[in-house]
Amino acid sequence: MPKILSVNAGSSSLKFKLYAMPAETVIISGLVDRIGHSDAVFTYNYQGTHYKKALAVQNHTEAVQLVTDALLASGAVRDKQEIVGIGHRVAHGGREYTQTTKITPVVQQKIADLATISPLHNPVNLLGIEAFEKLLPSASEVAVFDTSFHSTIPPKAYMYALPFEYYAKYGIRRYGFHGQSHQYIYSEVNRRYDQDFSRKIISCHLGNGASVCAIRDGKSVNTSMGFTPLAGLVMGTRSGDVDPNVLPFIAEKENFSAADIRQLLNHQSGLLGISGVSNDVRDVLQAEADGNDRAKLALQIYVHQIQSYIAAYTADLGGLQTLVFTAGVGEHSAPIRERVCAAFGYLGVKIDAEANQDNDLDISAADSRVKVLVIPTNEELVIARETEKVLDS
Incomplete structure (x- = not known):
């Protein structure tokens, strides 16, 4: 079964889950919290065992190194190449990205450009992408945008009553976030009920x-x-x-x-x-x-x-x-x-x-x-x- 790593990088945290697909079985999951502090905490769960350690983690690159080392040390993977894909939560996709997209240098630059309208999220999402790119180079990286699920909102709901030129020039409109969460909620209601x-x-x-x-x-x-x-x-x-x-x-x-x-x-x-x-x-x-x-x-x-x-x-x-x-x-x-x-x-x-x-x-x-x-x-x-x-x- 192919293994896919889901990554959710926040300003001071990095959550991850490794899945065996398409069975959707969680192999290992964890969190690096308080990144940038001397009292950061790294926790993960693997086969019923809970691991927790307090240590200094200065940046997201160090956090990704911790995660990568843990995947191997725990036995969740024997070789890095077992991980065929890494899915990254990215907050803002702007008008350009209305669906999940394979990450290329062009996509990375656009994520960086969109930091002007998502300053708290896109920069740290990009840090996670760049760090995993170095440590797991054989895995394909994919951007899953918070905004994509909301790309079906009609113009009457997403337009602001500002001069139209600001929408045309800068893309000022309603985009919406928490897309993965709302998408999951729909899938669960649809699965459970008629x-x-x-x-x-x-x-x-x-x-x-x-x-x-x-x-x-x-x-x-x-x-x-x-x-x-x-x-x-x-x-x-x-x-x-x-x-x-x-x-x-x-x-x-x-x-x-x-x-x-x-x-x-x-x-x-x-x-x-x-x-x-x-x-x-x-x-x-x-x-x-x-x-x-x-x-x-x-x-x-x-x-x-x-x-x-x-x-x-x-x-x-x-x-x-x-x-x-x-x-x-x-x-x-x-x-x-x-x-x-x-x-x-x-x-x-x-x-x-x-x-x-x-x-x-x-x-x-x-x-x-x-x-x-x-x-x-x-x-x-x-x-x-x-x-x-x-x-x-």
Whole structure:
């Protein structure tokens, strides 16, 4: 069976899973966390054994070396050439890449160019590509773009009401992200249920980063993130949607540069900015329970924004068959799911309190007209599947 390595490089982390395809069997999986620090942590799981080590990892090249050494030392592969393909999650593909693409020098340069609109993600995605290129040169490298799944969104949903020339010159439009996650959610609903539940889906990827996606017949027709991953929902430290005129107002009042504004919106806002407590929903829920009014307000805003997008996307879909919660908050926070669903009694959404508390797959009440599901996302599997398709083509 051919072996495909799925790689998800973040700014200070590198996640990986090695799959035997087409069986989709996970051979080994792991994470290098806190890259760039002296107290980085490398963990992996292989055949029921959990390995963990704290060490200094200065950059992504060192992280990739750790992963490559572990693949061999563990016995997951006997020879590097057993790995026929490496699929890399790449945040932004712009207008050029609407599907998974084999990586060439031209593609690498375009990923680098797109860093101007994805400064937090594309540069580190490229670091992972370059590092694996050196250490596993016999494997074909493939870029699986976050934005590709959303390439089916129609112009009426992706265009901004700016002068058209800015779209023509710079590609300013809604692109959407978390594509692999929303794609996986559709595939799982479609696999588990018939068309009564898979034709009109709203997928809520709720983590530190968060987005909602409207999926009709397997295709994305709208999503909450936009030109960058900053738009849409209130997130851990990201603001989500803001009146654009607020930004020059703050810049003038605080004498902020463009870089200061980006820092404010991406790292100091969201749940953290409103609550003053944390970017972690669990911490904010605890602070609310302890009587913290700002934490309570932060959660109210957070939930209301999710509800607003669900309502809007129900209109886009012309109804709703299945509502799915996924990612860290979506999969594990029963209180957030309960609060979000409470607004949709008029759609016939009802959840079973016990199933919700237990994080069951199906948390719908018996008489709910809408299926409500909790599905753990698996972006790495989508990366492996997409990589296999490119290698077979």
